[in-house]
Amino acid sequence: SISRFYDIILVDDLEENGIPAFEKLVIQAYDTESYVITTTNIAPPRKLLELLSKKARSRLLECGIAIHVTGTDKRGGAR
Numbered sequence: 001s002i003s004r005f006y007d008i009i010l011v012d013d014l015e016e017n018g019i020p021a022f023e024k025l026v027i028q029a030y031d032t033e034s035y036v037i038t039t040t041n042i043a044p045p046r047k048l049l050e051l052l053s054k055k056a057r058s059r060l061l062e063c064g065i066a067i068h069v070t071g072t073d074k075r076g077g078a079r
Helices: 016-032 045-051 054-063
Strands: 008-014 035-040
Touching: 008 016, 016 035, 016 054, 045 054
Parallel strands: 008 035
Antiparallel strands: none
16 A cells, blocks of 8 residues: 555556556545645546546545646647
C-alpha cells in the first residue's frame, strides 16, 4: 500500500490505461486519509468518473474537488 507511506501523492497526466491503478490508489488514499492530486487530459470531468468503478467514484465524490481548467496547450500539442 503506497499511500500509507505518503501524506500527498501526485499523479501527473493520468491516461485511460492508468485507470485501474488510479482506482486502487484512490481507495488506499481514502482508507489512509492521504491526499491525491491528479492532472489529466480526460475531459470533461464527468468522463473520468464514468471510467471509475462505483467504489472509487463514490470516494472521489465524497472527498474530492474537481477543478476543470481549459485553455491553450502551452506544449504545442505534445502529450
